[in-house]
Amino acid sequence: MNALDTLAQLPRLNLRGFTSPVQHLECLSAKLGVEVWCKRDDIGTVGLAGNKVRKLEVELAYAIAQGAKHLVVEGSRLSNAARAVAAAAAATGLQCTLVLCHDEPSEAVGNLLLDGLYGANLRFVGNVSWAELAQHAEAVVAELENTGERVYRLPIGCASARSSLGFALAYAELHEQMASQGREIGTILHASSSGGTHSGLVLGNALFGSPSTIRGIVVAGEVYDDVPGQYLAFAQGGARLIGAQLELTREDINLTEDYLGDGYGLSAPGVMEAIDLLATTEGILVDPVYSAKAVAALIDLAAKKELEGPVVFWHTGGYHSLFDPHYSRKVWCGIERLSAMQL
Ligand SMILES: Cc1ncc(COP(=O)(O)O)c(C=O)c1O
Numbered sequence: 001m002n003a004l005d006t007l008a009q010l011p012r013l014n015l016r017g018f019t020s021p022v023q024h025l026e027c028l029s030a031k032l033g034v035e036v037w038c039k040r041d042d043i044g045t046v047g048l049a050g051n052k053v054r055k056l057e058v059e060l061a062y063a064i065a066q067g068a069k070h071l072v073v074e075g076s077r078l079s080n081a082a083r084a085v086a087a088a089a090a091a092t093g094l095q096c097t098l099v100l101c102h103d104e105p106s107e108a109v110g111n112l113l114l115d116g117l118y119g120a121n122l123r124f125v126g127n128v129s130w131a132e133l134a135q136h137a138e139a140v141v142a143e144l145e146n147t148g149e150r151v152y153r154l155p156i157g158c159a160s161a162r163s164s165l166g167f168a169l170a171y172a173e174l175h176e177q178m179a180s181q182g183r184e185i186g187t188i189l190h191a192s193s194s195g196g197t198h199s200g201l202v203l204g205n206a207l208f209g210s211p212s213t214i215r216g217i218v219v220a221g222e223v224y225d226d227v228p229g230q231y232l233a234f235a236q237g238g239a240r241l242i243g244a245q246l247e248l249t250r251e252d253i254n255l256t257e258d259y260l261g262d263g264y265g266l267s268a269p270g271v272m273e274a275i276d277l278l279a280t281t282e283g284i285l286v287d288p289v290y291s292a293k294a295v296a297a298l299i300d301l302a303a304k305k306e307l308e309g310p311v312v313f314w315h316t317g318g319y320h321s322l323f324d325p326h327y328s329r330k331v332w333c334g335i336e337r338l339s340a341m342q343l
Contacts, residue, residue, distance in 0.1 A: 003244035004207055007168055010242070011061040015088055016044050016053050022177045022312065027281040032302035035310040037183075038284065039174055042291070042317040047087025047114055050080050050317020054170050055163030055196050056088045059154060062162060063094075068152035070095040070144055074137040077102040078265060078289060080318050081157045081194075083111040086120035097121040097144065099137040101128050110324035130156060130223055156223065157194025161237025167200020168207065168238060174312065175208055185212040187307050190314035191294040192216035192255060193264070194223055197316060199234035202253065206239075206246050213308060215301075216255040217294040220264035228253040259297045265289050270296030272334035287318040288327055 001009075020043055025036045041051050063071070071089050075082040075098065082098040089096035098115055104124040108116055115122060125136040137153065144151050154160075171188075178185050188205075192198045198216040205212050216231075224230040231253045239246045261268020271288050274295035278284045286292040294313065301307045321327045332338045 003239070003242045004172070006242040007165065007172065007207065010058060010165055010169065011065065012057040012166070012169070013061050013092065015048050015057050015060075015091065019173060020044075022174060022181075024181075025282050025284075025313075028278070031277070031281060032299065034302045034307055036298070037178070037310055037312045038282075039312055039314045041170075042285070042315040042319060044317075045087070046320075047083060047118060048091065050084060051167075051197050051314075052081045052084035052158050052317075053088075054166035054200070055158040055160075056084060056166070058166040058169070059158060059160065059163045060088055060092060060094075063152035064092065066152065067150050068094065069150045070097065071152055071154060072097045072099065072137055072141050072144065073154040073158065074099040074101070074133045074156055076100065076265075077105060077112055078321055078324065079111060080290075080320065081154075082120070083114050083118075083320065085154060085158065086115045086118035089120065090118040095121075095149070097123060097140055099123045099125060099133065099140050101125055101130075101133045103127065111320050114320070155194070157196060159194035159196035159199075159234060161234050161241060163196045164200035164203060164234045164238040165241060167197050168204035171201050171204020171208070175204075178310070178312070183310050185312055186309045187213045187215060187311045188314055189215045189217065189294055189298055189301075189307070189311060191219045191290040191316050193218070193220035193290070195227070195231040195234055197314070198253070198255070199231045200238065201314070202231075202248070203235045203238045203244075203246075206235075206248060206252065207244060214254055215297075216253075217259050217297040218255050218257045219260060219290050219293045221257065221260055228255060231255070256297070259293045259300070261293070267330075268293055268296065270300060272331065274299060275331060276335045276337070284315070285319045285322060286315070287321045288331060289321050290318040291316055
């Protein structure tokens with residue numbers, strides 16, 4: 001069996017329940033002067049929407065086969081990964097503990113409200129670094145195992161060699177969808193932080209003979225000491241799991257920090273324009289923490305004629321932060337036509 005067949009037969013859950021559509025964004029394409037499509041991974045149920053669903057479909061099939069009964073994942077108060085894990089745990093009858101790097105907030109809003117509703121146990125460990133957060137998560141795993149729990153730990157953003165296979169499968173899905181429209185994929189552009197999305201798309205692309213350019217728009221700095229090295233390790237590890245003989249190197253990892261702005265969850269140039277443009281031209285929502293930074297890049301790179309079309313903007317989800325008062329205020333004040341309205 002070749003690696004693509006092994007990939008296609010990988011055990012996985014069907015958490016989203018349907019194949020996410022790919023949509024030609026005609027109005028946006030006309031505005032930007034390049035053919036733009038959108039892979040709508042933002043669509044799903046409230047809990048099981050966004051890019052983490054891809055990773056969890058593969059990772060949880062494996063965890064359940066190993067006999068896991070309790071999931072542990074770390075993240076920020078805003079974490080879409082934590083919320084998706086909480087929802088997936090509820091949907092599959094598993095227990096779940098989220099280790100969150102914030103002081104206990106006074107209000108449960110946005111993803112935090114959903115985490116609680118889905119029945120997750122919440123552990124707040126204060127304002128710590130990503131590395132310290134991982135240590136806290138390990139301590140929680142040890143504590144649960146000491147009480148006899150069968151725990152499966154998911155790393156930050158659910159990024160791993162195994163979960164990157166979820167995105168290699170996603171690449172294959174997109175390839176088929178675009179082919180059925182008679183289109184090839186010139187460039188895929190997406191928001192990137194913990195790396196599972198990028199490494200999986202890079203792997204999928206390589207399995208198909210590298211026909212496309214995969215561009216990761218970095219939205220969180222310093223997730224790892226060596227970010228491209230860690231992404232490459234995920235892609236190579238994923239390749240090994242399906243027996244693919246590929247020569248993946250650092251050159252295959254294509255990341256830019258040009259649109260990171262002040263950092264994770266903080267302002268960046270072009271973000272408000274991106275939210276406004278996509279909402280008003282296509283009725284699609286992007287959030288200020290993740291996907292709007294990728295759309296800001298799309299707008300800027302299209303203006304500079306640096307994108308080979310057709311371009312697929314991979315919508316990784318995350319609209320939930322629009323309903324977090326901190327970000328709703330920022331978005332309302334940051335978009336002039338909204339702030340001009342008297343509320
Ligand atoms: C909405 C959204 N987009 C993009 C990303 C980045 O994906 P990855 O962690 O696979 O790099 C995340 C990760 O948390 C996310 O929640």
